[in-house]
Amino acid sequence: MCSIINFFFKMFNTDRSSKSFCFSCESNHNEFLCKDALDSIGQHDVHGHEYGHVSCLQSEHVDPLRYVVLMIQKRICQQKNSPTVWLGASRSIKMSHSFLYVMERGTSPIDWCEFNYTHSPFIAELINTTSNILFLIFPPILCQLFKQYANNIDRGIYIIWTLFAVVGICSAYFHATLSLLGQLLDELAILWLLAFAFGMWLPRQYYPKWINNDRKKFKKVMMLISVVASFAAFIYPWINSFALMTLGIPTFFLLTKEIRRCRIQRIRRLGWRCCICYTAAAVSWILDRIFCDIWSAYNLPYLHGVWHIMIAIASYTVCVLFAYFDAIHNYEDLLPVMKFWPQDKEYGIPYIELKNAA
The missing domain is CATH 1.20.1070 (Rhopdopsin 7-helix transmembrane proteins)
Structure with missing residues (x-):
């Protein structure tokens, strides 16, 4: 299961700027899943809430299949200064601030391989x-x-x-x-x-x-x-x-x-x-x-x-x-x-x- 998770993580997680992934498990029996994914990119503190400049959000209880889906669909990480996004078991996303949040640069969980703002200060890719x-x-x-x-x-x-x-x-x-x-x-x-x-x-x-x-x-x-x-x-x-x-x-x-x-x-x-x-x-x-x-x-x-x-x-x-x-x-x-x-x-x-x- 861990190897499958790592494969999906590597394929669908494309944030090359921070190269970090945050996830907090409340259930001990899922710790090996979180730790395996975090270890693959050098993150070891599964239950910690801070990883450098990245804040992790708590999730509700997840089973292994749910964990794969979460990893594929959205990285549960945001910058400290960004509005908080909660992703619960209902798979719904609720913005804590106004709708204008989704228009802000860099709010997408997807970041492709091209280096950001390398060729232009106004265009990310x-x-x-x-x-x-x-x-x-x-x-x-x-x-x-x-x-x-x-x-x-x-x-x-x-x-x-x-x-x-x-x-x-x-x-x-x-x-x-x-x-x-x-x-x-x-x-x-x-x-x-x-x-x-x-x-x-x-x-x-x-x-x-x-x-x-x-x-x-x-x-x-x-x-x-x-x-x-x-x-x-x-x-x-x-x-x-x-x-x-x-x-x-x-x-x-x-x-x-x-x-x-x-x-x-x-x-x-x-x-x-x-x-x-x-x-x-x-x-x-x-x-x-x-x-x-x-x-x-x-x-x-x-x-x-x-x-x-x-x-x-x-x-x-x-x-x-x-x-x-x-x-x-x-x-x-x-x-x-x-x-x-x-x-x-x-x-x-x-x-x-x-x-x-x-």
Whole structure:
């Protein structure tokens, strides 16, 4: 159990500035869990309340599984001068001061591998901030390329590209400030993009029976889920991680399934390139978390920036592919074909052209 805890701690705890973790156990039988995690980073006083400049908060009784969840979701540490945050067994977060606290710089429990304020006194992680640029470049281009699709199939495609830009803005804000509000907005923007894309393009054979293959009804259900999850995320931030995994992981498997079914080689090649980009993005994200000390030693703590670039390419390509699969299955009479901009070669920006539409 201790080795598992240490693995999750190393993977999900990324505060490189203080490199400290605080947790206080009231139950003696859990002391070995706390001590094992603390020992891994040089902290030995399990029940003490002060660790240098860091104040530890008391927790309620926790069992080993609960302890893992706590470590994954939030480090229970704050600076002495920061407002106190209590995380109880209910997993709710209650701010002792005003809502403005979540807007303060450095209030997020997550700090990526890039050194803070190294390149700019105003931006915490400059590379992680600016690497979101593709999320802002693609949407205006894609809105123009998908005008015909919007006019003949679904104008909701404009919302998809707008949310794509919102993801980039929220991610840039988060990495520029490392604020808790930025973290929540970043995660919620991704959640809304995934939910809306599911509502538009999930094949009807995967609908629950009570939906009765009604796409409009399914869209309303996905919107309701997004609204509930958005409010819940401010009370239970751990919900974001589970919601994103619940929607994100099935997307990858659905994509591979559709690619295998497709017989058009151009579409298959685009699909597999998309899968490679997605895999490269995931590997970059994981390596940035687990092996940060190695990258820092070589002064290359920028793998999360690589994640932004690769996931931006993979994400918009996934949207284009699912829009194409939906058009082929439900609007075959419009003769949808995959095109690339600016030249119709396979390494441009993909979009859908409807041969039999106005």
